[in-house]
Amino acid sequence: MKKTMIWILLVIMMSGCSGLSTRQKNAATGAAVGGVAGAVLTGGSSFGTVGGAAIGGVIGHGVDSAVKRK
Structure with a gap:
């Protein structure tokens, strides 16, 4: 459920x-x-979750720019 x-x-x-x-x-x-x-990497710590989300968001935002440059 x-x-x-x-x-x-x-x-x-x-x-x-x-x-x-x-x-x-x-x-x-x-x-x-x-x-x-x-x-997962920090065992569920709030700092690790927020930090991972921030870094992932920045990387995800930059992926579109990197693909268009090729």
């Missing part, structure tokens, strides 16, 4: 991203992945 609720919330949250630009979507995805990675 818990996994089902998580998936439902994820689908609802992602449907709100339909109006975002590619750069904004990349930044949001990077922040989400970075937040999870930061939480």
